Amino acid sequence: MNTGNRILWSVLGLMLLAAGIGGVLASLDRLPWLDADAPLLSSDLVSAWRRWGVWAPILSTAIGLALALLGFALVRAQTRPAGGPSLPELAVSEVAGRGRAAGGHEPAAAVAGTTLVASRTLARALSKDLMRNRSVDSASAHLSGTADDPRLRLHLSLLPGADLGRMHEYVDAALERFNATSGLRSRVADVDVRIVNEPMSRVR
Amino acid sequence: MPVANRIASALLGLVLLAGGLLIVVQTITAAFDRPWPIPEDWRDTLASTPWSDRAVLLTAVIVGLVGLVALIAQLVPRRQRRLPAETKGNIWWVSRRSVERRVARAAAFGGGARNPKAVVRGDSRQWRLRLSGDAPPHRHEAVERAARHELSAAGAPANVEVRMSLRQPKRVA
Numbered sequence: 001m002n003t004g005n006r007i008l009w010s011v012l013g014l015m016l017l018a019a020g021i022g023g024v025l026a027s028l029d030r031l032p033w034l035d036a037d038a039p040l041l042s043s044d045l046v047s048a049w050r051r052w053g054v055w056a057p058i059l060s061t062a063i064g065l066a067l068a069l070l071g072f073a074l075v076r077a078q079t080r081p082a083g084g085p086s087l088p089e090l091a092v093s094e095v096a097g098r099g100r101a102a103g104g105h106e107p108a109a110a111v112a113g114t115t116l117v118a119s120r121t122l123a124r125a126l127s128k129d130l131m132r133n134r135s136v137d138s139a140s141a142h143l144s145g146t147a148d149d150p151r152l153r154l155h156l157s158l159l160p161g162a163d164l165g166r167m168h169e170y171v172d173a174a175l176e177r178f179n180a181t182s183g184l185r186s187r188v189a190d191v192d193v194r195i196v197n198e199p200m201s202r203v204r
Numbered sequence: 205m206p207v208a209n210r211i212a213s214a215l216l217g218l219v220l221l222a223g224g225l226l227i228v229v230q231t232i233t234a235a236f237d238r239p240w241p242i243p244e245d246w247r248d249t250l251a252s253t254p255w256s257d258r259a260v261l262l263t264a265v266i267v268g269l270v271g272l273v274a275l276i277a278q279l280v281p282r283r284q285r286r287l288p289a290e291t292k293g294n295i296w297w298v299s300r301r302s303v304e305r306r307v308a309r310a311a312a313f314g315g316g317a318r319n320p321k322a323v324v325r326g327d328s329r330q331w332r333l334r335l336s337g338d339a340p341p342h343r344h345e346a347v348e349r350a351a352r353h354e355l356s357a358a359g360a361p362a363n364v365e366v367r368m369s370l371r372q373p374k375r376v377a
């Protein structure tokens with residue numbers, strides 16, 4: 001996203017700069033093919049619009065819709081969480097059989113269904129597991145991808161003095177526990193670490 | 205800058221969305237001879253304004269300047285926001301600013317430097333540390349040791365290039 005935005009604004013900046021220079025040159029009568037006393041909206045353009053008949057408003061509407069769609073896509077791309085959209089709800093098990101109605105003696109209709117677990121709940125469980133480590137000040141996890149290929153994005157805020165090598169071992173162990181519990185085969189796609197700015201004590 | 209770019213892009217998206225819908229509504233209402241929301245006289249205004257008009261020149265200058273600022277802002281090299289730390293074959297990303305803060309604190313508390321300032325750059329193979337501040341010569345080794353220890357804990361590769369420019373602290377009268 002960062003690179004995409006950078007390219008977008010570089011191209012846009014170049015286009016605006018070109019338009020600005022073009023406008024200044026036209027206004028100062030430095031363009032050989034354009035008279036500075038000519039109106040911004042030339043009569044040729046107006047007559048061309050009329051000549052096109054019904055196609056002119058159709059083309060204009062199509063351009064307007066294309067711009068609106070482009071704008072919508074751009075807003076959606078910027079508001080989407082980093083690492084892609086969250087993993088949808090997971091069907092972790094299917095229950096089938098005959099149940100009994102609550103408080104009744106007669107057997108109820110067959111009970112069958114699927115247990116759905118929100119990926120946010122699973123991610124929160126992993127965050128809590130990570131926060132059990134004394135070197136972790138706060139942790140958050142985000143699950144994205146598909147159920148077959150879930151990807152984890154971790155944000156860790158570590159306390160001063162935390163060793164990244166040992167933390168890696170702890171994260172691996174937590175991930176194993178997470179995969180065993182959830183039944184997923186998730187892999188870590190990105191780990192973002194921040195070290196909390198806490199005062200250092202001379203005496204430990 | 206990534207956050208600023210993201211906000212600017214979202215705003216651009218909203219402008220495009222609003223502008224696109226405006227074109228659609230304006231075209232449809234104009235087709236029924238009831239132009240809305242912009243009254244029909246916009247066409248007469250544009251048809252009677254020459255390129256040499258001062259307002260046109262001023263608008264062109266502003267557009268050009270906005271483009272120039274946007275272009276320069278994107279082309280100026282940025283400082284790394286995160287440093288790659290290789291642990292067991294995987295890359296973890298460590299906040300550069302937090303590493304610099306920790307190294308500066310380690311240089312102060314572990315090494316005895318005053319007013320330390322750390323600047324860290326690097327890739328997954330090598331990190332480079334530039335450490336400045338005040339410390340007497342006999343403290344230099346302790347300062348470097350403390351800084352290296354902090355970098356190692358933060359996941360820096362083994363061969364960190366450390367450049368120190370430590371001045372002799374002034375005597376307090």
